[in-house]
Amino acid sequence: MSISEHKRGFFAEEGRGGKRPLLTVSELSAYYGELRALFDVEFQVMPGEVLAIIGANGAGKSTLLKSMVGMMNRGKTAHTTGSIDMRGRRLDQLTTEKIVDAGVTMVPEGRRLFPRLTVEENLLTGAYLPRCREASEDKLVEMLDMFPRFAERRTQIVSQMSGGEQQMVAVARALMSDPQVVLFDELSLGLAPAIVDDIYEKVQQINQAGVTCIVIEQDMKRALRVSNHVLVMLEGAIVLEGDPKDLNEDQVSSAYFGSEIGRASA
Template sequence: MLTIQGLCVRYGRSAAALHDIRFDVADDQVLALLGNNGAGKSTVLRSISATLRLHRGAVTEGEIHYDGRRIDRLDPAAIVRMGVVGVPEGRQVFARMTVEENLRAGGVTVSSASARAAAKERVLDLFPVLAERSRQRAGLLSGGEQQVLAIGRALMSGPRLLLLDEPSLGLAPKMVERIAATIREIHAQGTAVVLVEQNAMMALSVADRVVALDVGKVALSGPAAEVSGSEELRRLYLGGHAGGGHANGADTGAGDTATITAPDRRRTLPTWTPPKTRSLARWSR
C-alpha cells in the first residue's frame, strides 16, 4: 500500500531531519514507528500526509508511493481524497465547535451522503460517548475524549491508511489501554495504520511490524514479535545500557534485567469486550 524509498527531509537550513528512510506498509498491517524525541517520527508522518511544508520542511531526496502512485509532490487535500488521513499529535480538535460539527468537518471530502452516514455510524459504534456529547463543545471534553474525537473525525473520511501521531500522549494508563483497543478494532475493520509512539509497550501490543528510528535514520525494522525482545531496541530506548528503565523512559527498578516485551496481543481487555457483541464497549468518563 505505502512505499517510502530513500526519503531525506530538511527543515530550513538546518541539518537533515531524515536520511535515507526506507520501509513499506502492507494494506493489512499496523506498523509502529518508534524512537525517542527528535528521532524523526513525526517528520515521517508529515512527509506522507504532505503537511511538511506547513512546518517549513521539505523532501530533498527520495519518493513516497501510495497504491503505486507517487504522492510526495501532491497537496494534503489530494492525499486525503486518496484515502490517507492523519491524526496529529496533541489532538487539535476544533475546540469551539461541537462534537457533531467536528465529525461533520472530518467528512467534508466525502461527496456521497450515504458514505458519510455509514462513516458516522461506524464512528459512533466505536465511540458511543461521541453520540452522548454530540452537542457539547469539543474543548470541554476530557483529554481522552478529545483524542477519540480526533480519531473519529479522521475516520469520517473513510481512510484506507490512518496515520496516528502519539495518540497516547498525556493520557492515563487505563485510557492508553482503551486507545490500544481502539487501534486493534480499527485495524480489524480493514484500515491499515501507521502508529507513531514513544510508548513502546503500547505500540508493540498492537503492531504487526516495527520501524525504529534513531537521529533521523532507520536503526531497526522487522516483525513486532521479533523486534520486541531485541537488544538493539532496548539500547535505543535505554541509552546503551540494560539497567534502570523501560520503554517510555521511566525508572522500573529492575536492575540489569530490564527488557521491552510486547504484551500478549491475544489477551482480551475485560472492560472493552461485551459478551454478546464484537464492537468495543461503551466509552465512559
C-alpha cells in the same frame, strides 16, 4: 541511491511476507529550512498491518508522519525529497488534501480538534471531501456506534471534553474520510493508562476493519504488543526494523538509545 534500487522499491510486486506493499517510502529526507531532520528513510507499509514507529524525542518520528501526509511541503520553511509511493501514485507530489483524498490521513499529535465546533461538527468536517459527503450522515451514525460515549454529547463543544474523549473524537474524525491508511501521532500523549488501553482497543478494531495503521508510540512495550512490524528511529534514520516477535527488548532499546548507551544500560 541508484536508479535501479529506486525502481525496485517503486515497482516492487513483493514486499514483506510476499505481499504487495501499500506504501513504499524511498530515500525520504526532510528539512526544516536548512536543518535536515530525516536521512534517506526507506520502508514499506503492508496492507492491513499495524506498523509501530518508536524512537526517542527528536528522532524524527513526527516529521516522518508529517512528510507522509504532505505537511512538510511548506516552501522554504520545510520540504522533503525522495518518494512516497502508494500503488503507483506519488503521494510526495500531492498536497495534503489530495493525499487524504487518496486514502491516507493522520490523527495529529495533540489531537488538534476544532475547539469551537461541536463533536458532531468535528466529525462531519472529517467528511468534507466530495467523495465522503453523501455517506457522511451514515458514517456519523457508524462513529457514534463505535464510540457510544459521544452519542449523548454530540452537540457539545469539544474544548469542554476531557483529553481522552478528545482523542477519541480525533480518531473518529480521521475515520470519517474513509481512509485506507491512518497515521496516529503520539496517541497516548498526556493520557491516563486506562484511557490509552481504550484507545488502542479502538485502533485494533479499526485495523480489523481493514484499515492499515501506523502508530508512533512512546511506550516501547505497548508498541511491540500492538504492532505487526516495528521501525526504530534514531537521529532521523531507521536503525532497526522487524517483526516484534523476532525482536528482543534489548535489541530495541539499544537501537532506541543509540548503541553505546543501550549497551551500557543493558
